[in-house]
Amino acid sequence: MDTLGRQARAAAAHMARASAASKSRALRALARLLRENAAALQEANARDLARASELSAPMRDRLKLTPAIIETAAQGCEQLAAMPDVIGEITGLRQQPSGIRVGQMRVPLGVFGMIYESRPNVTIEAAALSIKSGNACILRGGSEALASCQALAALCAQALEESGLPAHGVQLVPTADRAAVGALIAMPQYVDVIIPRGGRSLIERISAEAKVPVIKHLDGVCHTYVDEPCDEDLALKVADNAKTQKYSPCNATETLLVARGVAARFLPRMAAIYAAKGVLMRCDAESLALLEAWRQSLPPGQPQPQLAAAQEEDWRAEYLAPIIAIKVVAGLDEAMAHINHYGSHHTDAILTSSHAHAQRFLREVDSASCMVNASTRFADGFEYGLGAEIGISTDKFHARGPVGIEGLTSLKWVVLGEGHIRQ
Amino acid sequence: MDTLGRQARAAAAHMARASAASKSRALRALARLLRENAAALQEANARDLARASELSAPMRDRLKLTPAIIETAAQGCEQLAAMPDVIGEITGLRQQPSGIRVGQMRVPLGVFGMIYESRPNVTIEAAALSIKSGNACILRGGSEALASCQALAALCAQALEESGLPAHGVQLVPTADRAAVGALIAMPQYVDVIIPRGGRSLIERISAEAKVPVIKHLDGVCHTYVDEPCDEDLALKVADNAKTQKYSPCNATETLLVARGVAARFLPRMAAIYAAKGVLMRCDAESLALLEAWRQSLPPGQPQPQLAAAQEEDWRAEYLAPIIAIKVVAGLDEAMAHINHYGSHHTDAILTSSHAHAQRFLREVDSASCMVNASTRFADGFEYGLGAEIGISTDKFHARGPVGIEGLTSLKWVVLGEGHIRQ
Numbered sequence: 107m108d109t110l111g112r113q114a115r116a117a118a119a120h121m122a123r124a125s126a127a128s129k130s131r132a133l134r135a136l137a138r139l140l141r142e143n144a145a146a147l148q149e150a151n152a153r154d155l156a157r158a159s160e161l162s163a164p165m166r167d168r169l170k171l172t173p174a175i176i177e178t179a180a181q182g183c184e185q186l187a188a189m190p191d192v193i194g195e196i197t198g199l200r201q202q203p204s205g206i207r208v209g210q211m212r213v214p215l216g217v218f219g220m221i222y223e224s225r226p227n228v229t230i231e232a233a234a235l236s237i238k239s240g241n242a243c244i245l246r247g248g249s250e251a252l253a254s255c256q257a258l259a260a261l262c263a264q265a266l267e268e269s270g271l272p273a274h275g276v277q278l279v280p281t282a283d284r285a286a287v288g289a290l291i292a293m294p295q296y297v298d299v300i301i302p303r304g305g306r307s308l309i310e311r312i313s314a315e316a317k318v319p320v321i322k323h324l325d326g327v328c329h330t331y332v333d334e335p336c337d338e339d340l341a342l343k344v345a346d347n348a349k350t351q352k353y354s355p356c357n358a359t360e361t362l363l364v365a366r367g368v369a370a371r372f373l374p375r376m377a378a379i380y381a382a383k384g385v386l387m388r389c390d391a392e393s394l395a396l397l398e399a400w401r402q403s404l405p406p407g408q409p410q411p412q413l414a415a416a417q418e419e420d421w422r423a424e425y426l427a428p429i430i431a432i433k434v435v436a437g438l439d440e441a442m443a444h445i446n447h448y449g450s451h452h453t454d455a456i457l458t459s460s461h462a463h464a465q466r467f468l469r470e471v472d473s474a475s476c477m478v479n480a481s482t483r484f485a486d487g488f489e490y491g492l493g494a495e496i497g498i499s500t501d502k503f504h505a506r507g508p509v510g511i512e513g514l515t516s517l518k519w520v521v522l523g524e525g526h527i528r529q
Numbered sequence: 530m531d532t533l534g535r536q537a538r539a540a541a542a543h544m545a546r547a548s549a550a551s552k553s554r555a556l557r558a559l560a561r562l563l564r565e566n567a568a569a570l571q572e573a574n575a576r577d578l579a580r581a582s583e584l585s586a587p588m589r590d591r592l593k594l595t596p597a598i599i600e601t602a603a604q605g606c607e608q609l610a611a612m613p614d615v616i617g618e619i620t621g622l623r624q625q626p627s628g629i630r631v632g633q634m635r636v637p638l639g640v641f642g643m644i645y646e647s648r649p650n651v652t653i654e655a656a657a658l659s660i661k662s663g664n665a666c667i668l669r670g671g672s673e674a675l676a677s678c679q680a681l682a683a684l685c686a687q688a689l690e691e692s693g694l695p696a697h698g699v700q701l702v703p704t705a706d707r708a709a710v711g712a713l714i715a716m717p718q719y720v721d722v723i724i725p726r727g728g729r730s731l732i733e734r735i736s737a738e739a740k741v742p743v744i745k746h747l748d749g750v751c752h753t754y755v756d757e758p759c760d761e762d763l764a765l766k767v768a769d770n771a772k773t774q775k776y777s778p779c780n781a782t783e784t785l786l787v788a789r790g791v792a793a794r795f796l797p798r799m800a801a802i803y804a805a806k807g808v809l810m811r812c813d814a815e816s817l818a819l820l821e822a823w824r825q826s827l828p829p830g831q832p833q834p835q836l837a838a839a840q841e842e843d844w845r846a847e848y849l850a851p852i853i854a855i856k857v858v859a860g861l862d863e864a865m866a867h868i869n870h871y872g873s874h875h876t877d878a879i880l881t882s883s884h885a886h887a888q889r890f891l892r893e894v895d896s897a898s899c900m901v902n903a904s905t906r907f908a909d910g911f912e913y914g915l916g917a918e919i920g921i922s923t924d925k926f927h928a929r930g931p932v933g934i935e936g937l938t939s940l941k942w943v944v945l946g947e948g949h950i951r952q
Contacts (some may be wrong), residue, residue, distance in 0.1 A: 109703075118870070122892075122893070123892060123893050187794060194892055200914065202912060202913065204907065206903050206907055206912070206913060208912075208913045208914060211891065211892070211899075213892075214926050215560075215926070216895075216925065219717070233931075251704075289848055292557065298926070300927065319926045337948070340947075340948035343948060343950060344946075344948055344949075345950055346950075347950035348950075350950050351950070355593055386871060394603050405652060406829050410654065411637065411717070446542070454942075467616055467636070468634065468943050469545075469546060470546050471544070472542075472636075472639075473547075474942060475941065475943075475944060476634075476939055476942070476943055476944070477943075477944040477945075477946065478939060478943075478944070478946065479945070479946045479948055480629050480944050480946025480948075480949045480950075481946075481949065481950045481951050482944070483950075483951035484627065484629055484944055484946075484949070484951055485942070485944075486630065489625060489629070489631075489690040490625065490631045490942065490944075490949070491623065491625050491631060500720060502638050502639065503534055503638070503722060503742045503927050503939065503941040504926050504927040505719070506939050506940060506941055506942070507942045509943070516925040516926070516929050516931060518896065518899060518929055519898040519899070519908070519913065519929070519930045519931070520891050520898075520899050520900075520901075521878075521898060521899070521900040521901070521903050521907055521908075521913075522900075522901050522902070522903070523762035523767075523886060523900065523901065523902045523903025523904075524763075524902055524909075525760070525766060525767055525902055525903075525906045526767075526902070526903045526904065526907070527766060527767055527769075527770035527771075527774070527903075527906075528770060528774050528904050528906035528907055528912070
């Protein structure tokens with residue numbers, strides 16, 4: 107690991123001063139190499155799959171490197187190549203009273219370490235973002251994906267070399283040994299930041315043991331709050347999408363809050379939609395009474411809603427499943443208090459027609475993404491226009507929410523004088 | 530400490546939504562209270578000084594709360610009150626292909642803890658920045674300054690209350706007990722970031738033990754590089770100022786690098802200035818030979834230069850004293866390699882007339898502040914137009930270099946839709 111670290115640090119200095127053109131050239135070369143070597147990549151992947159017979163079906167699915175996944179990865183590299191290069195950009199250059207001109211230049215962080223599980227194509231996502239942002243990276247994929255990741259990392263090194271950039275700009279930890287992770291997160295002399303992707307326990311362990319900053323993503327307990335006043339048709343459509351468009355992502359809504367003034371009209375219509383999709387509703391007493399009464403009035407043949415009484419732990423639950431917690435609140439203040447108390451500060455939305463309520467929600471909800479009249483499912487680096495996403499941060503320090511290229515950079519000060527001295 | 534933490538967290542929510550006007554009102558009230566209570570503040574300070582008989586003279590000096598220091602603190606509050614409020618500012622709001630509009634809103638970090646030594650007026654600097662940035666803070670001053678800090682903190686609480694803001698927005702740890710520091714840096718549920726100000730050992734200990742991010746300032750091993758080509762008169766003036774304008778600040782130059790092509794002409798002129806000011810020059814072999822020869826040619830009655838042979842440790846030394854390390858380098862590449870290897874990534878300057886060299890230096894020197902034709906002494910929050918400075922960061926993560934209001938904030942994402950759903 108010490109050798110990897112030293113090589114990464116040396117490569118980072120080259121990457122930091124690489125021209126925009128050479129970085130784009132490397133990304134296009136990587137896209138081409140991925141396509142040219144699709145068959146060889148699938149062979150390597152087949153070796154991983156053969157060793158992974160004891161894995162669950164979803165885990166095996168995540169491990170697969172299909173032609174479609176390879177093509178998507180290649181296209182991602184090309185998209186990054188076409189994006190503007192932010193490294194070296196100087197902002198805010200202004201003359202100060204002393205006469206010096208002071209601004210800030212965007213520069214790479216240096217070396218990042220990324221630790222991820224299963225999906226081998228994360229290797230390419232991380233490598234491409236690292237190249238574009240002028241950093242060097244050390245990647246540690248899941249041990250079950252080692253052959254696939256090695257084949258992908260070899261293409262990264264080849265693309266860098268072809269483009270006149272250091273092959274060590276992207277390195278993969280070449281062993282499944284778990285001790286390598288412990289070493290990677292404790293080399294502040296070589297690694298500037300660690301980005302883990304995986305389950306909560308992995309991320310908590312890494313955060314606790316790391317000797318360098320960690321960009322970490324913990325829970326996604328996202329809320330959608332249906333306000334009074336609101337456009338109820340809009341609210342139905344958005345609250346449906348926020349929960350049911352896909353259940354597993356961290357930005358899916360887990361708790362629906364409904365203002366008392368609209369609950370009696372809104373909740374039965376909402377529950378009918380969730381019932382038709384088989385979503386279990388875990389309700390507070392008020393919404394449960396309301397929905398039970400509605401259920402008993404349903405004509406025969408209608409989809410029966412699945413209703414249950416919510417417990418305290420439901421307000422903190424990240425279901426990632428067809429389950430939603432539902433609560434009636436007095437209005438905006440109670441909704442925001444609930445979100446700030448029980449939420450995970452990830453992504454929360456208000457559905458409202460009140461300008462004043464929208465402004466207060468945006469300002470007072472302490473979450474990485476605050477939304478008005480939009481589905482929480484939009485919280486994503488691509489949807490936000492970042493071009494790519496290395497991860498999502500639930501911290502406030504450095505980067506918050508979806509992390510793209512800028513999260514892998516820092517701003518240094520530049521001072522331009524003409525012989526100025528301090529008086 | 531738990532009570533302080535809980536109170537700070539509650540106050541932070543109020544501070545975050547406080548209007549710009551009420552924060553400015555609190556800052557102006559604080560300025561007024563400082564002036565009205567100048568006599569009482571000096572009495573409290575006298576109690577600290579009476580207890581501090583065993584302190585060294587410079588330490589006692591730093592402990593003093595003079596009328597001039599109180600007035601400067603009051604003016605600082607008024608200047609901050611007059612500055613624009615950055616909280617709630619939304620930048621980069623752009624429509625994405627999906628139709629949602631996405632931007633970033635600047636919001637307070639929440640609660641910061643500040644640990645400092647001696648100078649009691651830091652209490653006001655930190656409190657004022659905390660109020661302006663919409664954060665809450667917990668301050669821990671030096672134990673020898675406890676009475677002074679308590680008197681100052683009481684005025685902060687009064688100013689906040691007068692202005693309709695929570696008195697707990699600024700709290701002082703009310704004890705000299707050292708265990709309080711250990712508790713303060715290990716309460717992630719209440720404190721979002723720690724800012725220590727003090728000696729290296731204090732900062733290293735806090736960084737090692739903290740359970741929250743630390744904005745830290747380690748060494749200031751700053752370089753001035755005299756390039757070929759350069760305006761030698763300009764270089765003399767700036768290199769003189771960078772070393773001798775004040776010896777103790779972290780942004781004073783500690784190593785002078787000189788391009789071989791200008792060394793023979795430049796170094797004797799430079800050495801004559803340093804000799805006249807009693808600056809000891811610790812030289813590499815090449816500059817030593819050159820300056821020894823020059824010294825022997827000096828006419829009688831001239832100030833004799835103090836010359837010594839530099840050792841390896843001189844290239845990493847933060848003298849903070851009338852001592853400078855001097856080295857002749859081949860040119861720009863060797864200078865940058867030396868700075869990136871031996872420096873502390875704090876502040877480094879090139880004195881040059883080459884546009885190309887200036888651009889490369891700005892881009893390739895990996896320091897928080899990179900300067901062209903200006904004295905390293907300018908690296909300071911006030912000189913950079915930040916309005917105030919809570920500290921200087923030698924890290925790359927989050928804030929780099931002088932840290933002002935923005936370093937106490939983060940950017941959250943705001944998403945505006947009109948019923949948009951994810952496809």
